[in-house]
Amino acid sequence: MTSLKIGIVVSSSRPNRIGPKVAQWVSELAPYGTEVDVIDLAAVELPFLAEPELPATGNYTLPSTIAWSEQVRGYDALIITLPEYNAGYPAVVKNAIDSLHAEWNGLPVGVIGYGWGAAANSVKQFGEVLDRVQTVRLDGPGLKFGEDLSPEGDVLDAAPEDAVRGLYDQLVAAVREKVAA
Numbered sequence: 037m038t039s040l041k042i043g044i045v046v047s048s049s050r051p052n053r054i055g056p057k058v059a060q061w062v063s064e065l066a067p068y069g070t071e072v073d074v075i076d077l078a079a080v081e082l083p084f085l086a087e088p089e090l091p092a093t094g095n096y097t098l099p100s101t102i103a104w105s106e107q108v109r110g111y112d113a114l115i116i117t118l119p120e121y122n123a124g125y126p127a128v129v130k131n132a133i134d135s136l137h138a139e140w141n142g143l144p145v146g147v148i149g150y151g152w153g154a155a156a157n158s159v160k161q162f163g164e165v166l167d168r169v170q171t172v173r174l175d176g177p178g179l180k181f182g183e184d185l186s187p188e189g190d191v192l193d194a195a196p197e198d199a200v201r202g203l204y205d206q207l208v209a210a211v212r213e214k215v216a217a
């Protein structure tokens with residue numbers, strides 16, 4: 037099998053965010069045989085649902101939607117790094133999901149939360165979104181400020197590297213199962 041392409045999504049977009057540091061750490065734990073890219077939603081620049089037709093039709097007219105669709109289709113699986121904002125997930129990542137439709141169906145997607153409580157609320161709510169769009173959802177470990185991560189985004193020694201490696205293994209298995217089906 038050729039190497040699998042896995043995108044590591046930064047789902048925060050504010051200035052001075054730590055999301056890119058978390059995504060970088062996750063990308064460095066990728067196993068042999070995978071090719072990983074960091075996908076920064078701040079650089080994707082999607083407008084808020086500006087298409088005339090519903091995403092479910094697949095009739096995309098805006099270059100930004102077409103480019104996002106092609107970008108997502110270029111990956112075998114994603115890992116979404118997810119902070120918690122006021123007990124929920126960032127609007128930018130919901131918009132990125134809502135802007136497409138068929139692209140998510142059957143796509144293996146892992147989630148790694150980070151926050152004071154490892155983003156447990158955000159991960160739970162976002163899981164419902166991922167289930168609705170029919171991804172193959174795999175919940176990864178969460179990173180807790182003060183234990184695994186500093187509030188400035190420095191990854192600490194206790195960070196769950198083995199659990200992240202385990203998430204990669206599950207994603208690779210899910211991709212292989214999909215290809216074999």
Ligand SMILES: Cc1cc2nc3c(=O)[nH]c(=O)nc-3n(C[C@H](O)[C@H](O)[C@H](O)COP(=O)(O)O)c2cc1C
Nearest residue numbers: 048050053054055119120121122123150151152153
């Ligand atoms: C608007 C906002 C709301 C937040 N609410 C929470 C929260 O409910 N729970 C939590 O653990 N952290 C919360 N935080 C702190 C974030 O976990 C922390 O700022 C983290 O770095 C956010 O990720 P980012 O830097 O990639 O944007 C909040 C931060 C912001 C900006």
